[in-house]
Amino acid sequence: MNTYHLSDLEIEPEKKGSDRYIKISYPLRYGRFNEIRTREHIFRFTLNGEIKTIQGSSGGWLETAEWLKRTAGNDWAYFSAGGYNGAYNYTGEYYIPCLDYQTNTIFGYGKFESMEVRNAFDAWRSLRQKLDGIDTGDLPEPVASLIDRILRMNSKNLEKRGKELHDIIGGPVSVLPPDTRHVEYDVIPVTIADGCLYNCGFCRVKSGMGFKTRTRESITGQLHALKRFYGRDLINYHSVFFGQHDALFAGIDTIAYAAEKSFEILDIEKSIMKEPRLFMFGSVDSVLRADTPLLDMLNNLPFFTAINIGLESGDPNTLALLKKPLSAQKIQSAFSRLIEINRNFSNIEISANFVIGDGLPDTHLPSILSLTRSQLDHFYPKGDIYLSPLEDIGSKERLLAGFNAFKTLCRLPAYLYLIQRL
Template sequence: MPDVTGGPAGARRPGDAARISGLEIRPDRRGLRDFPPVSYPAPDGRCHEIRRGDYTFEVGLDGAVRRIHSRRPDWPEPGGYLRCGLAHRWVYRSPALYGETFALTGRHYLPHVLAGDRWTGWDPWAGPALHEAIRAWDEAAALAAELAPSVSEPALAALLRRVGAHGRAGLERRARRLRRILRAPLPVLPPECARVDYAVLPVILAEGCPSECRFCRFRTGAAFRRRPLEDVRAQAEGLRDLLGPELVNFASVFLGQNDALAAGAAAVVEAAEAVREVLRPREAYHRRPRLFLFADPAAFLQLDDAALEALGALPFEGIHVNVGLESPDPETLARLGKALYPEAAAEVLRRAEAVNRAPGPLEVGLNFLVGSGLPDRHHRRLEAILTAPGRPVPKGAVYLAPLDWPPGSFRELRRTVLSLKARSAWPVFLYPVEPV
């Protein structure tokens, strides 16, 4: 029998910490109920905490690891941590620049994706510490599976079994099951998803993107096609079954892929209501369910007042439409392969400002590119439209996506973003990519 202790004189009550053969388990921890941009790695939602050696694992109610913290002397930074998403993609979140990172991104960290971009000039994945942390999780999960059959306390034994099923092989099985449910990749999430720490339920409403811009790194390889409502509902049911008890930690929905709004406002409303009916986001632990989607400028400009009213009436606390403008300069757009008529950027900006000044949960964010290889006129026109005199916009933001910045150019990129931010009527943030 393994040694199970906890509480005074070894007595344990439900919810007390348990120590079992090298594992310290703190079950059913209650974290933040919203997602404030706190400057410390606070747990959010409901989770379990498992400690082993130099590592602390934040574990979802399904037994899958969500975050890894470490006290190792070679850990990249104090306060930095690893995050693992539903698709089994690992991200290291760096708090190194602290307040300046908050000015850049609206959060207190910069994400470093395994095998991702390295324009910051620093790669925390180059050393062994992060890779060894992932191996440490695998070992802790294997130990939990080994111990579970000999633990007499039913709730603790069940928790150990769930953890034991989610070592690296189990995380990959969950990711494959997610891919089977969606039957399409999730190449990128809108930057607004940072507001819910990327805890979104992904549902594919429309495959592909009508634009297929040449510069895009997130192409899906499929022609644009709207999914029928029955397919959307089946995905929601699959997600509900996949997550099981962990569903309580997901209040927000992402309708993908790269231009869900091109399916039409009526289809978005229909899909959002179907997903809400199946997944019941208002019953989640988090208190403010949100809806996120991408839109091409053409799809956004096709919205009339009735369509905007229907979107704004959806039962979510926030409805976030992210429009990819990329550039206000016609020659740059032609070079990028973005089919957009010259006046469209100004027209989208005017309409987005009108939506963001109106009351209600609907808000529009805009994406532009910034790149050392882009023409000077692109940056001059971008600066001109963002710094034009006007009242501050109360909702929405402009996100600047880095394009072709060479390694080590972060200082120049940071200066570009903060310079525009200081003079813009819109909130301006860097768009660092994090996966599901």
């Protein structure tokens, strides 16, 4: 595609990025997007004209290659290199997404107060003013129509779009599975069941609703509306998140129907991105009742399926403190089951979460190590373990030291869980 020069702007419509998500230590862009470069910044837009990323091209941002990214739910995240080794060790990614809303205070909360970020948003406003002053009448069609789309996606409309997405699926996604980091959180959310089974006392992301499966009509209604919502940009998506907190409990018929219809209605086969993925949460009960027909069905989907289960602890005192209404024995059975599933189903990966934070009983961390070390005879690369910081993390240094000590002993890949919403 051509690059067009308009005074100090370089405009490149429909630029091609990578067709696979890759873990790499420099910023890589994915799919197809529109790009406008100024002397100080690189602005990238979805094919609908929505601002997607802002990256500095001078000063501090040039050295660290960090960037801002806007989600379809109209949140901004700051992707921080955070010292490449540190970021990778803690999160499994070269860049740590720092959010404009508080989920935990371990990484980068407050980035949005920095001069670079404030300058980037000012530059975005100036760019819009500049584009607004351009007479597009004589410009080639690809540039004129791109400028028109960008101008239509003003702040008010971007906010409206975020709300529209939430209205389609029945509310914001309060948390995405940690495994969605593998696709830079670029997932299309579809609610196939509301609520969860346990409504644990400690949980900050629960809806508070009891578990209820959506009807087939609701699922197909969402998918058609989502197709319209993503519009031209749909070709950049190949991954779907089945919400809310325990889609696995929805059972074989609902999951199979939703997966088949998602693949068909969202045109996943036509996506530019390769290796489609399906993400969902499960629970202790849903993994324990996942039988061979359900797992065979998931294993044969055209998606690679990643399921994340909240186990929290293997210690009865900690479970009681967290007000998670499950026995330690049941947690242990669910852990053994997920290990078994990971070994026997090549197209499914189940990850598990445990909590970490101040004020937990001394028996908590040993209980997790008893599962993730003592019950495994060697290191297994499949089935990530996420440690999810509680609201009260206490000393950040102590928490990170505790994590590092755990990671060294754990016989599965271990990372911190950074809660992201959509």
